[in-house]
Structures are given as C-alpha cells and as structure tokens.
Amino acid sequence: MKLSYIVIFATILILSSCKKAENQVKxxxxxxxxxxxxxxxxxxxxxxxxxxxxxxxxxxxxxxxxxxxxxxxxxxxxxxxxxxxxxxxxxxxxxxxxxxxxxxxxxxxxxxxxxxxxxxxxxxxxxxxxxxxxxxxxxxxxxxxxxxxxxxxxxxxxxxxxxxxxxxxxxxxxxxxxxxxxxxxxxxxxxxxxxxxxxxxxxxxxxxxxxxxxxxxxxxxxxxxxxxxxxxxxxxxxxxxxxxxxxxxxxxxxxxxxxxxxxxxxxxxxxxxxxxxxxxxxxxxxxxxxxxxxxxxxxxxxxxxxxxxxxxxxxxxxxxxxxxxxxxxxxxxxxxxxxxxxxxxxGDRFDNCYDRVRCIRNKNYMLVKNYYTNKPRYMDIEYRKKIPMMPEFLRMRDDGELNDTQMLWFNPTKPEIEFYDVNADPEQVNNIADLPEFKQKINTMHADLESWQNKIKDKGNIPEAQLLLSNWPNMEQPFTALPEVNLINDKYKVSCTTEGADVVYRYSNSSDIIEELDHWKLYTEPIKEQESKYLHVRSTRIGFVDSKPVIIKM
Structure with a gap:
C-alpha cells in the first residue's frame, strides 16, 4: 500500500514538473x-x-x-x-x-x-x-x-x-x-x-x-x-x-x-x-x-x-x-x-497620375491586364523625375534615340492583355499574348484573375472620391465613440459602441490628458484598480479619429 502511494505521489510530481516546464517554454x-x-x-x-x-x-x-x-x-x-x-x-x-x-x-x-x-x-x-x-x-x-x-x-x-x-x-x-x-x-x-x-x-x-x-x-x-x-x-x-x-x-x-x-x-x-x-x-x-x-x-x-x-x-x-x-x-x-x-x-493612382493595372503570376507565366489602353505605361510622376538620369532619358525618348525595347515604357498606348514567359523573359519585354499556342493558358489565367477580383471585391473600379465618400460621410472623417467604463467587482469593464473599435488604456499619476502615443496597453480583459492612480481609457479604429480619453480616479 505504501509503495502504491509513493508511485502515485511520484507520478504527480513528474506530471507537475512537466507542466511547469511546458509553461516555461519561451x-x-x-x-x-x-x-x-x-x-x-x-x-x-x-x-x-x-x-x-x-x-x-x-x-x-x-x-x-x-x-x-x-x-x-x-x-x-x-x-x-x-x-x-x-x-x-x-x-x-x-x-x-x-x-x-x-x-x-x-x-x-x-x-x-x-x-x-x-x-x-x-x-x-x-x-x-x-x-x-x-x-x-x-x-x-x-x-x-x-x-x-x-x-x-x-x-x-x-x-x-x-x-x-x-x-x-x-x-x-x-x-x-x-x-x-x-x-x-x-x-x-x-x-x-x-x-x-x-x-x-x-x-x-x-x-x-x-x-x-x-x-x-x-x-x-x-x-x-x-x-x-x-x-x-x-x-x-x-x-x-x-x-x-x-x-x-x-x-x-x-x-x-x-x-x-x-x-x-x-x-x-x-x-x-x-x-x-x-x-x-x-x-x-x-x-x-x-x-x-x-x-x-x-x-x-x-x-x-x-x-x-x-x-x-x-x-x-x-x-x-x-x-x-x-x-x-x-x-x-x-x-x-x-x-x-x-x-x-x-497598380492604380500614383500621386496625381492614374492608371489601373492588374496582374496574375505563377512560376512560369505572368498575365497583365490594362484597363486604360489609351495611356502609356509611363506615368509622368514629378517625384520620379527627380532621379538624376530621368531628364536625359526623357530627352532621348523625345529625340527618337531609344530602341524598341526602351520605348516599350513610353509607347502612347498599350494592349489590354500582356503575357510573358517569366523564365525565358525575366525582364518582361517580350509580350507573347498574340501567339496562338498560349491562347488557352491566357484564357485560363485571365478567368482566374477575374475570379480572384470578384472574390476579394476589387475596389479599383470605384472612383476614389466616391470610395472616400462611402467611408467619410459628408466628406468628414468619422470619430470613434467614447469608451464606456463600468466598475464591476473591483475591476473596470470597458466597451465601445463603434463597430470594429479597440480599447486602449494606461495608468497615470495625473488627470492631465496624455498626448504621448507610445505605451498604451491593449484592453483584453477587465482592468484592475490601482491605488492612487488615474485610469486613462481611449477607443481607436483604423481610419477614424481616436476618441477623447475617459479619465477615472481609482
């Protein structure tokens, strides 16, 4: 009987030790x-x-x-x-x-x-x-x-x-x-x-x-x-x-x-x-x-x-x-x-230049779909024109000094579909979309691209001002609602009525509003009271204006 108790006790110690070691795994x-x-x-x-x-x-x-x-x-x-x-x-x-x-x-x-x-x-x-x-x-x-x-x-x-x-x-x-x-x-x-x-x-x-x-x-x-x-x-x-x-x-x-x-x-x-x-x-x-x-x-x-x-x-x-x-x-x-x-x-708007391009690629082929075929691939972006080589590159374009491959970027129009063998053509300069042997592959990849766009609800076809209005009512940035704080059993339970908002908090020795943004804790469970402290609570959501802090003397 004593031996049985010893075995049981030893087993408990071993299991306890294993559990402790498991919890200590970094x-x-x-x-x-x-x-x-x-x-x-x-x-x-x-x-x-x-x-x-x-x-x-x-x-x-x-x-x-x-x-x-x-x-x-x-x-x-x-x-x-x-x-x-x-x-x-x-x-x-x-x-x-x-x-x-x-x-x-x-x-x-x-x-x-x-x-x-x-x-x-x-x-x-x-x-x-x-x-x-x-x-x-x-x-x-x-x-x-x-x-x-x-x-x-x-x-x-x-x-x-x-x-x-x-x-x-x-x-x-x-x-x-x-x-x-x-x-x-x-x-x-x-x-x-x-x-x-x-x-x-x-x-x-x-x-x-x-x-x-x-x-x-x-x-x-x-x-x-x-x-x-x-x-x-x-x-x-x-x-x-x-x-x-x-x-x-x-x-x-x-x-x-x-x-x-x-x-x-x-x-x-x-x-x-x-x-x-x-x-x-x-x-x-x-x-x-x-x-x-x-x-x-x-x-x-x-x-x-x-x-x-x-x-x-x-x-x-x-x-x-x-x-x-x-x-x-x-x-x-x-x-x-x-x-x-x-x-x-x-690819969509870049600064004040607009185009719409999508691509689908596997390990062998890339299909590029252009929505604005009446535009060149090149966009006259002022920021990029600061690159020291750009003035001379553009002069050579204007003076007809570029070869056909170099002019691909500048041609005034582009095809709706481009198709490339990425292994044979790693720079994607040889568009093979018109070759009959690739017709079936192009159709398949084009259909797969459109399927993906539908699945993720590609917003590229929505004019940006309209897209903004749908997120900013009356073109005004939305505000996150004030968090609601309730003391329940010596802990503060917090919620926010803004859909998708998170709550953050911090302790302070002062009731002054804290402007510094580092070191807010993410609220995941009711907050413990701390003696002689102030609790600052805010709500936040991506794209919204943060709420003002709710400040509570603990």
Missing amino acids: KPNFILISCEDISPYLSFYGDSTAKTPNLNQLSKESLIFDNAFATAGVCSPSRSSIITGMHPVSIGTHNMRTGGDAVGWGMRHYENLSKDLIDSEGTPFSMYSAVLPPEVKCFTNFMRETGYFCTNNYKTDLQFASPLSAWDENSEDAHFKNRKENQPFLAIFNHMITHESRLWEKSKDSLRVNPNNVKLPSYIADFDQSRVDFARNYSNIEELDAQVGNLLNELQKSGEYENTYIIFYSDHGGPLPRGKRMIYDSGLKAPFMIRFPNKSRTGRTDHLVSFVDIAPTILSLANIDIPEYIQGKAFLGSQKTEEQEYIFGS
Missing part, C-alpha cells in the same frame, strides 16, 4: 528588417555587384525565398497588405498615397485639407486616411493580445494612421530592449537608405561601386548618368548592409538571437525607371529570407509567396490563431497551408 521573438525599394540585387540572388557581408552571412543561416512578391510596386499599398494580411484593392488602400501618415503614429485627424488629389473621373478631393472594414486589424493586435511587446521603428506608410492598439512603441526610439524582462517581442526596423529619394539626395556622395561595373537591364538606355544612378543604388545597398549588421549585433548582445525569427525583405522592387510602381517583376519581386531560431531551417525554396502572406505566417509561427477574414495564407508554422498557384499585383 515564445519565439520576431525581428522584421524592412528595407526600401530594392529588387533581389544581392549576391545570394546571383548579383554580386554590391558587397554585403552581413546579409550574405545572414543568408547562409536562413531560408531564402526565390519567388517572393509584393502586392503592389509602391510603398503604401504594399505596406498596408503586410500589416493587415489583406490585398490593398480589397480594403481601399490601393491608391498611392492617400494622406500624411508615412511615419510614426500618423496624422490621426484630417481636417481643412486642400483638394489636391484627382481621381479617375477627374474629381478633386482632399487627402484622407483610408477606413478599413471593421473586422480588419493590424496583425500586431493579435500578437499584443497574447503578451507580445510590439514595436515599429519608424516608418509606417500604411495609408492610415497606426491605431493605438497596434504598437507598444512606434517612434525613432522604438526598440525591443524596452520590453519587460522575458517578454516576447515583435520589432520592425525600417531602413530608408535604399529609398528612391536617396538616388538624388545622396547624388553628391562618393560612390562605393564603380559605374562601369553595373549591368543595366535592356529597357534602360546606357549612358553615363544611368550608370551612375545604378551604381548609387548598389552603393546604398552596401550602406544598408552595414546598418543591418549593427542591428544584428544588438540582437546578439541581447541574448535573444537564437530565439528569434529574423525576417529580411524589401517593401517592393527597385527604385529605378520601369521598376518601382510597375507590376512586372521589376516592381513586385523582392528579396525575402527568414532566419529560424537556432538555424533550424536553411537553404532556399521556390515556394510562391505574396507579401499578403507575411502576417498570417508570423501568427502561425507564433501559434496564434489566424482570423478567418485574413486573405493571406500561412506558408510556415502550425497553420501552414498548401502552396498557392498564383500571386496577384495591382
């Missing part, structure tokens, strides 16, 4: 190293023009993706899909750029703005913040709900001001080192050094790369300044590499390196002419790799990945349930799905 961290405007111009993709020792070393320890694509060839729409897991054309973030929310917490409240934007119908309207469907959140919301410390440093550019529910910190000082001890984290670090604007802002800096050593794509005219601009781009990539090295050193010193997924990517393709803003590979295809904790998976894969898949994949790797509304599909982790057959890309 959640993985996530570092997202985001850079601007580069195609796979890196040695581990076959282009060794730029010397990138830090990224090269990271690539040897990572899983490299050979078929990773942005949803749009420009910052804001692409970034909106990364943070939400939704296609920009389905949530109204597809027109570049809607407002002044490019960095940090954003404008938050739009009023008295001049009407300086024009939609596809020629209707003028003012800058605005996109209003997303009520169920759509930044995926970091779901990370924070499970205890993650989420930071963004420093660019956002999401087509809307970041909701207070999305980040613990969102500033130039935002950093994973500011978390509580042993708290898991997700930290995004955005590197601007390779942005298109650096092609002219750094034009007087010395070059790290010899212009004579760069290879120009066939669609770019070869002259001195074009070579200098390409060399500047590679030089900026070398500077990026040094910045990435510094960040990786910080992570190693923190002791969290081997418990962290390190995700490196560019927000879309490269900054040079016929790259950024286009939905060919030159605008959509981007470098993408993931270093797994303890280098548990390395090598490379040709798995077809869209950046709309990043959010659900991170949730999957973190073992957080992926909401059903999310359109992206996890390609890793506990909720991994089968590889998708296609990626999709879109």
Whole structure:
C-alpha cells in the first residue's frame, strides 16, 4: 500500500514538473528588417555587384525565398497588405498615397485639407486616411493580445494612421530592449537608405561601386548618368548592409538571437525607371529570407509567396490563431497551408497620375491586364523625375534615340492583355499574348484573375472620391465613440459602441490628458484598480479619429 502511494505521489510530481516546464517554454521573438525599394540585387540572388557581408552571412543561416512578391510596386499599398494580411484593392488602400501618415503614429485627424488629389473621373478631393472594414486589424493586435511587446521603428506608410492598439512603441526610439524582462517581442526596423529619394539626395556622395561595373537591364538606355544612378543604388545597398549588421549585433548582445525569427525583405522592387510602381517583376519581386531560431531551417525554396502572406505566417509561427477574414495564407508554422498557384499585383493612382493595372503570376507565366489602353505605361510622376538620369532619358525618348525595347515604357498606348514567359523573359519585354499556342493558358489565367477580383471585391473600379465618400460621410472623417467604463467587482469593464473599435488604456499619476502615443496597453480583459492612480481609457479604429480619453480616479 505504501509503495502504491509513493508511485502515485511520484507520478504527480513528474506530471507537475512537466507542466511547469511546458509553461516555461519561451515564445519565439520576431525581428522584421524592412528595407526600401530594392529588387533581389544581392549576391545570394546571383548579383554580386554590391558587397554585403552581413546579409550574405545572414543568408547562409536562413531560408531564402526565390519567388517572393509584393502586392503592389509602391510603398503604401504594399505596406498596408503586410500589416493587415489583406490585398490593398480589397480594403481601399490601393491608391498611392492617400494622406500624411508615412511615419510614426500618423496624422490621426484630417481636417481643412486642400483638394489636391484627382481621381479617375477627374474629381478633386482632399487627402484622407483610408477606413478599413471593421473586422480588419493590424496583425500586431493579435500578437499584443497574447503578451507580445510590439514595436515599429519608424516608418509606417500604411495609408492610415497606426491605431493605438497596434504598437507598444512606434517612434525613432522604438526598440525591443524596452520590453519587460522575458517578454516576447515583435520589432520592425525600417531602413530608408535604399529609398528612391536617396538616388538624388545622396547624388553628391562618393560612390562605393564603380559605374562601369553595373549591368543595366535592356529597357534602360546606357549612358553615363544611368550608370551612375545604378551604381548609387548598389552603393546604398552596401550602406544598408552595414546598418543591418549593427542591428544584428544588438540582437546578439541581447541574448535573444537564437530565439528569434529574423525576417529580411524589401517593401517592393527597385527604385529605378520601369521598376518601382510597375507590376512586372521589376516592381513586385523582392528579396525575402527568414532566419529560424537556432538555424533550424536553411537553404532556399521556390515556394510562391505574396507579401499578403507575411502576417498570417508570423501568427502561425507564433501559434496564434489566424482570423478567418485574413486573405493571406500561412506558408510556415502550425497553420501552414498548401502552396498557392498564383500571386496577384495591382497598380492604380500614383500621386496625381492614374492608371489601373492588374496582374496574375505563377512560376512560369505572368498575365497583365490594362484597363486604360489609351495611356502609356509611363506615368509622368514629378517625384520620379527627380532621379538624376530621368531628364536625359526623357530627352532621348523625345529625340527618337531609344530602341524598341526602351520605348516599350513610353509607347502612347498599350494592349489590354500582356503575357510573358517569366523564365525565358525575366525582364518582361517580350509580350507573347498574340501567339496562338498560349491562347488557352491566357484564357485560363485571365478567368482566374477575374475570379480572384470578384472574390476579394476589387475596389479599383470605384472612383476614389466616391470610395472616400462611402467611408467619410459628408466628406468628414468619422470619430470613434467614447469608451464606456463600468466598475464591476473591483475591476473596470470597458466597451465601445463603434463597430470594429479597440480599447486602449494606461495608468497615470495625473488627470492631465496624455498626448504621448507610445505605451498604451491593449484592453483584453477587465482592468484592475490601482491605488492612487488615474485610469486613462481611449477607443481607436483604423481610419477614424481616436476618441477623447475617459479619465477615472481609482
């Protein structure tokens, strides 16, 4: 009998110990190293023009993706899909750029703005913040709900001001080192050094790369300044590499390196002419790799990945349930799905130039659909014309000095359907849509594109001023309702009548309104009373003006 009791007692101790060990298993961290405007111009993709020792070393320890694509060839729409897991054309973030929310917490409240934007119908309207469907959140919301410390440093550019529910910190000082001890984290670090604007802002800096050593794509005219601009781009990539090295050193010193997924990517393709803003590979295809904790998976894969898949994949790797509304599909982790057959890309308004283009691509072919065939592919965007090579490139166009391939970008019209063999024609300059042997494939992919557009409710056919009016009644930005706070059994229960709104709160020693936006806690359960403290509570929803705080003496 005594022996039986001993066995039972020992079994209980073992089970208890196992349960305790299970509870102490650390959640993985996530570092997202985001850079601007580069195609796979890196040695581990076959282009060794730029010397990138830090990224090269990271690539040897990572899983490299050979078929990773942005949803749009420009910052804001692409970034909106990364943070939400939704296609920009389905949530109204597809027109570049809607407002002044490019960095940090954003404008938050739009009023008295001049009407300086024009939609596809020629209707003028003012800058605005996109209003997303009520169920759509930044995926970091779901990370924070499970205890993650989420930071963004420093660019956002999401087509809307970041909701207070999305980040613990969102500033130039935002950093994973500011978390509580042993708290898991997700930290995004955005590197601007390779942005298109650096092609002219750094034009007087010395070059790290010899212009004579760069290879120009066939669609770019070869002259001195074009070579200098390409060399500047590679030089900026070398500077990026040094910045990435510094960040990786910080992570190693923190002791969290081997418990962290390190995700490196560019927000879309490269900054040079016929790259950024286009939905060919030159605008959509981007470098993408993931270093797994303890280098548990390395090598490379040709798995077809869209950046709309990043959010659900991170949730999957973190073992957080992926909401059903999310359109992206996890390609890793506990909720991994089968590889998708296609990626999709879109292009609409860019600054004050308007076009509408959609593409569908698999590993072998790309179909591009043009809705405005009476317009050239080239858009006369003032921002892009600041690239030093552009004046000479445009002069050569006007003087008839460009060859047929270089003129493709400038031709006054374009076909409704373009079709490319992406393996035989990686630059997409040889349109084979008229070849009879591809007719069936074109019909199939065209039908699949239209099916996808119907499924996600592509909003590209809605004039932007009309789309804005549907989200901003009377062209006024909507406000989030005040949160309702009730004390029940020594805890404060909070709710908000605005559909889709989140609640955030913080403790303070003062009843003064707190303007600083970092460090609001996400409300997930009733709030405990704290002696001699004030409770500040606000509600927030993407695209809405935040509520005023409700302040309670505890």
